[in-house]
Amino acid sequence: MNIISIGILGGGTVGSGVARVLDSNISTIQAQLGARLEIRGVAVNDLSKERDESLSSIALTDDPMTIINDPEISIIVELIGGVETAGELILQAIRKKKHIVTANKALLASRGAEIFAVASEYGVDVFYEGAVGGGIPIIRALRESLSSERIVRIQGIVNGTTNFILSAMTNSGADYDATLRKAMELGYAEADPTADVGGHDAAQKLSILSTLAFRCVVHERDVSVEGIEQIDQVDIALASKYGYTIKPLAVGERQHDNISVGVFPAWVSNNSMLAHVNDVFNAVLVESEALGESMFYGQGAGQLPTGSAVLADIIDMARNIRSQAAGRVPHLAIQDAQIKPGNISAIEDVESGYYLRFSVKDEPGVLGKIATILGEEGLSLRIVDQEIAQDVGTDGVPIVALTHSVKASALSAAIERIDQLVTTVKPTRAMRLVGG
């Protein structure tokens, strides 16, 4: 039987996950492929460190070039993470005509264009299902399955840490800081959680998803980013009162002739499937012209889910090797020569409905002043609510408004004026309404 040999750079959690999943399913993978997959070597940082048992029968080296230069190896799996070293090793491997599987979203978000260009030059494939949404086959869906569709919007819950924190705050009533500590204890948040809670991890993933969905290059720097650190229990309770759930979203959408891309916590209507995606689960809801709404849901992180996605890429790549069909699907779904930068909307031009919470002195005439400013700035309201039992824990009282769709620039202008009123005691909170 034909053997296809794999070299893995990185012997950590995901690397051993790949070895585990391959070991469990070796016979069914062989039955699919008509060939045997074999991990021929794994490059690790420190040979003296104890390794997962799944790697016990595999040759380890601390020199990644041994793996890259091995003529028997046709697929290099990069699981080192980080941008510089990983990028250089991948480029060296491509120049040795090795096909590449990676789960490195940071690398693709910053150096994807360069890597894909060199890969095309050398005629090799670069697959990256594990980079977004862990085990959910969302890259394959956007790159291949939805090839007949014009996609108009993607709404993703693509960061498990923030979904866990907001789900736990919703269920327990605990505040943000206590819930973050709990997430750290459970291993769902890192010691430095900034990249997750601040939205940067989701922004990298959104740039990759948007590039595939809208078939133009979207950079991480194009994505407007707002973290979840400011969410209060009062916002969660109010969302529930009006039939919404607060979710950490990554949204890319066509607006007029442009693409708008943003990461932010939003009020998601309980009528949307996304409102029911809880805990560490991820999902991407796609809206496209012929199919309408479709959704892809599953575990967005973890050793086995991500290992499974990486292994699925290896199998797909092995099929291309066996059929001599490398390059069968272009790296970014469209032919290299057709790739153009996306026209990104200025953030102030993005249109959305909003939830607004004003914190004001409890005295007559306050609502009138706020409503007048909103009207002058062109915001039209669906709901205004002054009768809120919930204690906001400040020296003010809340007024809540839900708006119809409005440009972000008009919203900012209105909030700026309202926050300067002497009757306003705390900055106004605003969150987008989604799927209402």
Added chain:
Amino acid sequence: MNIISIGILGGGTVGSGVARVLDSNISTIQAQLGARLEIRGVAVNDLSKERDESLSSIALTDDPMTIINDPEISIIVELIGGVETAGELILQAIRKKKHIVTANKALLASRGAEIFAVASEYGVDVFYEGAVGGGIPIIRALRESLSSERIVRIQGIVNGTTNFILSAMTNSGADYDATLRKAMELGYAEADPTADVGGHDAAQKLSILSTLAFRCVVHERDVSVEGIEQIDQVDIALASKYGYTIKPLAVGERQHDNISVGVFPAWVSNNSMLAHVNDVFNAVLVESEALGESMFYGQGAGQLPTGSAVLADIIDMARNIRSQAAGRVPHLAIQDAQIKPGNISAIEDVESGYYLRFSVKDEPGVLGKIATILGEEGLSLRIVDQEIAQDVGTDGVPIVALTHSVKASALSAAIERIDQLVTTVKPTRAMRLVGG
């Protein structure tokens, strides 16, 4: 630019859907493929019939052999439906070395093995994404994306008519007959709805999904089938009381060394994503060993969603043609030589928890008699409820029980005995509990 020519057999709803979606997205498809797709001809039954505008610039013929014999055409799309004619035309086309796209679930469920064998002999691809779940790329997910997974269970809502009827009964409180009439008026149920409401359409789809998921041949005749015709409002109200929603499921699962496959209405826990799949939407929840739960959701029928799925198959096939990679993925995910019949569980061996509703005379000692029989037959109970306000509209009162997991044979034995009690006034209703 390279042109890949397509011939369509069948100029009805889906055929014109394919033409419409291609026409809308011709430039982006070209950018993906680096080639132009062209519908060269459509075979219709009756040339005098008025056709959708999308077909106005395409040559029509009433002789399908003109299409099949056209040497310029490399992809034949079969959208005639039915088993005999469609099957013969597909076999003729394969013998002319044409690749085949079909959305014909009935044909695949009954003659799939024969068609795939001939296709392998002639080295052509047969794709069938549109046969199950309309536009949801569930076939591609099971056949390719989840290639690294051992799948243990699939739970699908794969019939839009029955999901619409049960959703509408849940929302409106109307009874089954009135809701079925409404579904017919809205075009969501056919004039003869038997294949949908009786579960046979879902059984065909489940046989295809199970063959791919469990990598062994599962026939339509292997699937146990129960329709939705017996669902009462009292069952819907009781489900809601206990945190469940009644959904029309198609379930395939590994139990011990066998596969069990069944179509039935079930009590689905509101904690399961499936409980939130409403109206005509479809979804398939997959449980697999490394990834855990994943779900694929979208519109399961309709001109554009199904047209979109067929066109995605055409694009995928065109990629194989351009890379000379036909046969890159085996028809049924595993190599032909490895395909074996599935070991199907006898229906009486299937294990599940159940909702039971007994209709009894309102007199002392009845619950004791029922509980004694359940205990003797080995059923253990989670909840028993006698205090039901809901009027059951008969001359009895209801007793409700939710059981722990039990073999279907034990359940049947218990129900048979209970239904013979003089205190039982109507046959006992039983539905499986899912995702509790």
